[in-house]
Amino acid sequence: MTLSGAGEIFDAVLFRPEDEALLQRLEDEEVFARLVRRHMASSGGRAPEPRPRAAGMIAAAAATPAGKAARDRAVAGDLEPLAALVETESPSNLSPELAHHVAVHFGRVARSVPESAFDVAVTAHERSLAAWLTLGAEARYLARLMTEIRGDEGGPSGPASGAAAGERFAVERIDEVAWIAESAAPTLGRAGAAALAALSRVPAICERLPSERLARRARARAESRRAQAIDLALEPVREAVAEATTRDLPPRERGERLVKAILVWAWAGHDALVEHFVVEQLVPIAWEVYRASQWEVLRALLAPFVPCVDSLAARIERDPIGGVAYAATCGDVLMFEAEAETTLDRQIAIAERLLRVCPTHRNGRLVLAAYLCDKATRIADQPFIGDAAAREADALVDRAEALYPASKSLEAARAAIARARAMYRPPLFWRPGS
Secondary structure (H helix, E strand, C coil): CCHHHHHHHHHHHHCCHHHHHHHHHHHHHHHHHHHHHHHHHHHCCCCCCCCHHHHHHHHHHCCCHHHHHHHHHHHCCCCHHHHHHHCCCCHHHCCHHHHHHHHHHHHHHHHHCCCCCHHHHHHHHHHHHHHHHHHHHHCHHHHHHHHHHHCCCCCCCCHHHHHHHHHHHHHHHHHHHHHHHHHHCCCCCHHHHHHHHHHHCHHHHHCCCCCHHHHHHHHHHHHHHHHHHHHHHHHHHHHHHHHHHHCCCCHHHHHHHHCHHHHHHHHCCCCHHHHHHHHHHHHHHHHHHHHCCCHHHHHHHHHHHHHHHHHHHHHHHHCCCCCHHHHHHHHHHHHHHHHHCCCHHHHHHHHHHHHHHCCCCHHHHHHHHHHHHHHHHHHHCCCCCCHHHHHHHHHHHHHHHHHCCCCCHHHHHHHHHHHHHHHHHHHHCCCCCC
16 A cells, blocks of 8 residues: 555544544634724724634625635635625525624624714615615515524514514614614714714615615614704713803804804715704804894804804705705895905805705895896996996896885996996997987
């Protein structure tokens, strides 16, 4: 017998099936540890110690021919095919067992990364929720799993109740992400901001779900819990402004307290709910300053809120029907911005936008009519104006009259144009055949 033949017999005797299973398990654990490091690599944080049982994700991936090939390449050193498999945007293509592992794995990654790793946390939350909701749409796997965990007692009594329990369990995973956001609301922590951003992506996840019923439930839950977290973050600002109002503090001090809402706005990813809160709180403060004609104070009051108000105005311009509830209030703030401006062209530009946001805004139409008359008067009062300039001034006044027929500026503007025509008619207004 040759030495090599003896070695083969030796290996066959000593390397039993249980040894092969142990080797595969150790390889799976090593591959999983590398996968965890990959998903944590860009976070700047330390990867959590992988749990041996979590390596079952690698075994679950290897249950299909494509997954086994990816697993074998990972053992050989090439992690890319396996990473692409578990990072898929369509968890419905995965087996329920693998989708379950993916959901748990990315949920743990999202909770383990440092707060500075915002994008990593958002992506991990999103992948985890996508996998959970995919399992909820399939329903049978989660129902069976819950029955096995709880035993027959208290388990689903039939396919319909089992499917409902599976859907309910999947939707409740949204609550876990929302809890992270709510816990961070008092300090506006970045982990909470990442959780809010992930919740905002639930509607996109739902578009890929085969169950419309589950999609509706998931969208509603994500929207409700997101609003709850944002409201929790705004509560201290609301209380501070209310307390300042009760004490009758000057508008400047009430505005300074409201400025903290801009921090919440940034934390919440420039959410419309914060923009609604800002304009609602800002309008009564600004009216007080506006009525007192304190233009410098008004400019200082409005300045920190301009980006927030611009964002809300853009939303309403894109979706006038959806934004109708806040169009008038947003228009009020735009009117204050226009009145506080120092140049006529900027005043007109802001007032024009005001009427795009709220076409029926009475004060907006009034101030824009006055601005247009002012511009017409300035044109007419220039020396040596020509016919084209006079017609431009006429058009401005005509539009002003259409916007607000009762404007007190109309008469003065028309008089200025008439003076200009009378003074410079020959030859500047001469036309052939006249």
